[in-house]
Amino acid sequence: MTSSAAIETPAKHRSSDLRYASVETYSSVARTVDILSDAWGFLVLRECFFGVRRFDHFRAVLRVPRITLAERLAKFLELDLLSESPLDGRHEYRLTGRGRDLYQTILALLAFGDEWLARGVPPPLRLLHLRCGCECHPRVACSHCKESIDPRRIHYRDGPGAGVEIRTEPRQRSRRTATVNILKRVRPCSVARTLQIIGDRWSFLILREFFYGVRRFDEFQGRLSIATNILTDRLSRLCAEGVVERMPYQDRPARYEYVLTAKGRDLYGSMLVMMHWGDKWLAGGKPPLKLRHRDCGQDVHAIVVCDRCGQELDAHGMSYATSYSLHGRAFTAGSQ
Ligand SMILES: [Zn+2]
Ligand SMILES: [Zn+2]
Numbered sequence: 001m002t003s004s005a006a007i008e009t010p011a012k013h014r015s016s017d018l019r020y021a022s023v024e025t026y027s028s029v030a031r032t033v034d035i036l037s038d039a040w041g042f043l044v045l046r047e048c049f050f051g052v053r054r055f056d057h058f059r060a061v062l063r064v065p066r067i068t069l070a071e072r073l074a075k076f077l078e079l080d081l082l083s084e085s086p087l088d089g090r091h092e093y094r095l096t097g098r099g100r101d102l103y104q105t106i107l108a109l110l111a112f113g114d115e116w117l118a119r120g121v122p123p124p125l126r127l128l129h130l131r132c133g134c135e136c137h138p139r140v141a142c143s144h145c146k147e148s149i150d151p152r153r154i155h156y157r158d159g160p161g162a163g164v165e166i167r168t169e170p171r172q173r174s175r176r177t178a179t180v181n182i183l184k185r186v187r188p189c190s191v192a193r194t195l196q197i198i199g200d201r202w203s204f205l206i207l208r209e210f211f212y213g214v215r216r217f218d219e220f221q222g223r224l225s226i227a228t229n230i231l232t233d234r235l236s237r238l239c240a241e242g243v244v245e246r247m248p249y250q251d252r253p254a255r256y257e258y259v260l261t262a263k264g265r266d267l268y269g270s271m272l273v274m275m276h277w278g279d280k281w282l283a284g285g286k287p288p289l290k291l292r293h294r295d296c297g298q299d300v301h302a303i304v305v306c307d308r309c310g311q312e313l314d315a316h317g318m319s320y321a322t323s324y325s326l327h328g329r330a331f332t333a334g335s336q
Pocket of ligand 2: 133
């Protein structure tokens with residue numbers, strides 16, 4: 001069975017109304033990606049999980065321009081991902097419950113980067129699961145049966161928050177090059193590597209359409225109202241990354257379609273974890289999509305579990321060690 005046949009597209013997503021650039025289906029994944037796809041924003045959040053709390057400390061570890069950092073911190077305070085409290089006359093920034101809840105999203109992106117993008121080098125970050133005492137590789141699983149999630153075994157239907165929204169800001173602008181250059185800075189990170197693939201908005205939207213079963217150039221164009229040159233560029237990048245393959249489906253005249261590779265299908269888990277975070281915190285209690293896992297027959301969401309003991313992972317139950325070399329220098333660090 002092919003993936004496109006197995007994934008049933010909800011009615012709202014088939015609508016021809018989607019042919020207008022200003023109209024986009026509600027999507028909790030897109031809302032989450034909007035937060036994470038800003039490269040500086042993601043790096044600031046990542047350092048929060050490593051315990052960075054002070055403005056000067058963020059500046060020192062990220063070498064981020066003062067105004068850029070101030071803008072990102074202000075945005076995260078507004079989004080209620082961070083809270084601010086004065087300490088010794090200076091401000092300290094801490095993750096809120098909503099911010100800390102992004103931990104599983106970051107672990108899912110990290111697991112993908114470790115699995116597919118490490119290029120034979122040991123992962124820069126090693127995780128120890130304190131609850132079972134084992135070195136742990138996070139795995140995306142079904143919230144009900146705890147089995148790994150295969151996109152071909154998920155059925156979608158419209159949820160209470162389904163519909164389309166009118167986007168008022170232009171989203172044709174491409175920030176891809178700047179994003180990738182920023183993400184390569186500072187230190188090697190499997191999450192940053194994954195975001196280099198899905199972190200720009202167009203690549204992400206194209207990948208999302210793949211999971212709805214879209215395969216052909218014209219179809220992507222019609223559904224996303226994306227300019228031909230941008231679509232060509234993103235599809236060839238996704239092919240070069242090994243996430244998508246171009247396959248002939250007709251000889252005369254020659255016609256091609258695009259299909260996800262095993263690596264591409266593996267991105268699905270990260271997207272479902274992002275979707276759950278968006279559903280929980282940004283959808284006002286009304287998820288735009290509901291998922292049913294065919295293997296267990298239940299309405300489910302994605303969770304991230306320890307591959308050794310199968311328990312759900314949270315920031316309190318983990319310790320980490322980093323070990324990598326950058327510009328010829330070796331770095332090691334760890335947490336208690
Ligand atoms: Zn299940
Ligand atoms: Zn464990």
